[in-house]
Amino acid sequence: MTTRRFTRRVLAALALSIAPLALHAAEPLRLVVGFAPGGGVDTLARVTAQALGQELNRTVIVENKSGAGGTIAADYVAKSQPDGNTVLFADTSLLVAPYIYPALRYDLQRDFVTAGMVGQSDLALAVPSNSPIKTVAELVESIRKAPPQTETFASVGVGSLHHLGGELFALKTQTELVHVPYRGGAPASQALAAGEVAMSFASLASSIGLANSGRIRLLATLSERRFPGMPDLPAVSETIPGYSVTPSLFLLAPKDVDPAFIQTLSAALQKSMGQKAVQDAFLAQGSVAAYQDPQATRQWLGDETARWAGVIKDAKLTFKQ
Incomplete structure (x- = not known):
């Protein structure tokens, strides 16, 4: 076999092996x-x-x-x-x-x-706009003074990170909260605005519109650090060390x-x-x-x-x- 014929065969075989890779x-x-x-x-x-x-x-x-x-x-x-x-x-x-x-x-x-x-x-902790509560510390104090099984929080559903965020909040503060699940962030935030629940753990994205319109009040984000897009909004961890839901x-x-x-x-x-x-x-x-x-x-x-x-x-x- 000549060198030229051998080279052509090698190139042909190489082309066949590369073709499937190119297609992939x-x-x-x-x-x-x-x-x-x-x-x-x-x-x-x-x-x-x-x-x-x-x-x-x-x-x-x-x-x-x-x-x-x-x-x-x-x-x-x-x-x-x-x-x-x-x-x-x-x-x-x-x-x-x-x-x-x-x-x-x-x-x-x-x-x-x-x-x-x-x-x-980012998730956010919020209360209705007519609530007197302005900070996470005030919220914790209010929960502790309330009768058992009366402080409710909204989330997007059972087992969601929003739900678990509320449960972790109760564990960290040694308080009692009653979970009220809704089907999605919009219904949960609307329920909070209507005063159906005392607080909500919801996505920042679904809460920000109602907050800007004055229907709910954002207290804090749930992540360890402040949200870069809203640097004036504190994180829950600044009041409750070790709290983080991200x-x-x-x-x-x-x-x-x-x-x-x-x-x-x-x-x-x-x-x-x-x-x-x-x-x-x-x-x-x-x-x-x-x-x-x-x-x-x-x-x-x-x-x-x-x-x-x-x-x-x-x-x-x-x-x-």
């Missing part, structure tokens, strides 16, 4: 979201998808598979082919989901690979995905979250774009899961489907 790379990356279009998580997923598409030079589409607190989407991604075409846009509610849906067929630690932290969404957003891929894909995706995510346009879009939604690498995100996942398990145990919470 051309396929869209699906960012699967466990909530309906138009909601807070979906909006942030679309901001992230657009930025990732630019960094990866690849089409990134958002695919909504809503229901059961995001567990339908998680189950779908866990069972997807680990081909680098499907990623879960996950949030902290999935850490609590096993206590609410004990029949889950996946495990976050076992069936997924972390690709990095996207950011955090719904986080992170990317997960099926467990057997190529490590090179995770490395590429994580690098693109880091650059995406550093874009000013992305940071501004997150702030507009009451959130903060804050990247963490896969290893740090996986450590956080374990620590945060254990922390909320402790809150559920200490508050003696049970969830009925």
Whole structure:
């Protein structure tokens, strides 16, 4: 065989081996979201998808598979082919989901690979605008003086981070609160404005409109630090040390995905979250774009899961489907 013929055969074989890879790379990356279009998580997923598409030079589409607190989407991604075409846009509610849906067929630690932290969404503690309470300290004092089982708080639903935020508040202050669940942030905030409940633990994004119109009063954010978009609003932790409720957003891929894909995706995510346009879009939604690498995100996942398990145990919470 001549050198020229050998070279042609090698090049032909190489072309055949590269062709499937080129086809794979051309396929869209699906960012699967466990909530309906138009909601807070979906909006942030679309901001992230657009930025990732630019960094990866690849089409990134958002695919909504809503229901059961995001567990339908998680189950779908866990069972997807680990081909680098499907990623879960996950949030902290999935850490609590096993206590609410004990029949889950996946495990976050076992069936997924972390690709990095996207950011955090801020929650807020609020009271009706006609309440005399102006600070977290005054609220705690008021609760302690009230008759047992009379101080109510609204949340977006049983088992939500908003609900657990109220339970953690009661544990940290050694007070009694009665949980009143609503179907979503808007109904919960409207109930607070109408005086149906004494306080609410709700997303900052769903509360800020009513606060600006003077119908409710924001007392504090629930995260450890003040929300950058509202630096004059204190954090609960400034009054109650150790208190922190920070719904986080992170990317997960099926467990057997190529490590090179995770490395590429994580690098693109880091650059995406550093874009000013992305940071501004997150702030507009009451959130903060804050990247963490896969290893740090996986450590956080374990620590945060254990922390909320402790809150559920200490508050003696049970969830009925």
